[in-house]
Amino acid sequence: MNDVFILYSESDQGARRNMNDVMRAGQTICSDQLKEVPHAQLALYGAAILMTDMDGGRPCFQSRKATSQARVRAVAARQAEAMFLDEFAGAFLLKRIPIRMAMVATFRADAGRARLFWTGVGEPERLPIADPRHLLHNQLLGKDCRRGTAAAIHKTYSVCVNHWNAHVGGSSVEEYSSVKTPAVKKPTVPVPTLATARLPLRPAIPTAQTFTGAMPAVTPMSSVPAAAQ
Numbered sequence: 001m002n003d004v005f006i007l008y009s010e011s012d013q014g015a016r017r018n019m020n021d022v023m024r025a026g027q028t029i030c031s032d033q034l035k036e037v038p039h040a041q042l043a044l045y046g047a048a049i050l051m052t053d054m055d056g057g058r059p060c061f062q063s064r065k066a067t068s069q070a071r072v073r074a075v076a077a078r079q080a081e082a083m084f085l086d087e088f089a090g091a092f093l094l095k096r097i098p099i100r101m102a103m104v105a106t107f108r109a110d111a112g113r114a115r116l117f118w119t120g121v122g123e124p125e126r127l128p129i130a131d132p133r134h135l136l137h138n139q140l141l142g143k144d145c146r147r148g149t150a151a152a153i154h155k156t157y158s159v160c161v162n163h164w165n166a167h168v169g170g171s172s173v174e175e176y177s178s179v180k181t182p183a184v185k186k187p188t189v190p191v192p193t194l195a196t197a198r199l200p201l202r203p204a205i206p207t208a209q210t211f212t213g214a215m216p217a218v219t220p221m222s223s224v225p226a227a228a229q
Contacts, residue, residue, distance in 0.1 A: 034075065034082055041089060045082045046071025048100035052108075059105070059181060061153040063097055081107055084115070091122040093140055098153040102160035105184045110168070113187050117167055131192070132173055136163035151178070158182055 034042065047066040054060035066074075075082045084107050088094050094103065106114040120133030127134045136159070139145065145156045161182045166173040170189035174182065 034079060034086070037082075037086055037089075041086075042075060042082070043068065043071050044095075044097060044100065045085045046073075046075045048085065048097055048104050049078050049081050050074040051097065052101045052104045059101060059154075059157060061098070061150045061157070063148075063153070080111075084111070087115070088118060088122060091118075093137065094118065094122055096145070096156065098156035099140065099145075099160055102157050102164065102184075105161065106164050109184050109186050113168060113191065116191055117164060121163075132163040132167040135173060136160060139163075154178070154181065 037045070047063055050066045050070055051060045051063065054066070060066075081104050085100055085103060088103070094100065103114065103118055106117060117133060120127055120131070121137050121140070124131070124134040124137040129135075139159055140156075144152065145159070146152075155176060155178070158176055158181060161184055162174045162176065165171070165182065165185045168187035168189065169185055
């Protein structure tokens with residue numbers, strides 16, 4: 001079936017194959033879950049997977065280099081990554097290619113941790129404001145992360161990776177640098193829980209349930225002399 005797809009996508013006997021034609025043919029060699037994905041969405045998944053290590057094993061920040069045929073091949077070869085991206089299909093903030101490139105890179109580093117990280121980035125309401133996931137959510141809302149130039153794609157990808165590295169390493173977020181691309185680190189600290197991630201709470205005030213000392217004796221009213229009442 002893979003050979004049939006290659007023959008169809010690369011042999012133009014009549015009108016030139018458009019993206020939808022190539023994606024439709026490519027879905028025949030994908031899992032059932034990916035067969036239901038809209039063609040435009042599948043093309044974005046393929047571009048993100050392909051561009052993550054397209055430049056000699058390093059990220060590529062020029063989406064025009066990812067042809068339709070190459071995108072489908074990337075999806076077919078790395079279907080687990082495409083299905084991971086599809087889990088976040090409804091997260092509008094995470095739809096851009098550089099963000100999805102970072103999602104793929106973190107998935108390769110640690111799939112389970114990546115799922116928790118990006119879930120927090122998409123919905124950070126229950127996280128502390130200083131949590132890297134919450135910080136990244138706020139930064140992705142900015143105008144700098146919405147441009148499509150190679151420099152902007154590099155910045156958005158790098159910012160995502162810097163916040164991931166802070167999350168999995170328990171460190172502060174590294175400043176963005178336009179002259180280098182950060183490497184994606186593997187987790188070295190456990191997943192922070194809501195209890196451990198927040199600022200320390202004030203000491204609890206002892207209550208009747210928590211007081212462990214001896215309670216003072218109480219004199220019944222019936223034993224108090226009438227003159228004292």
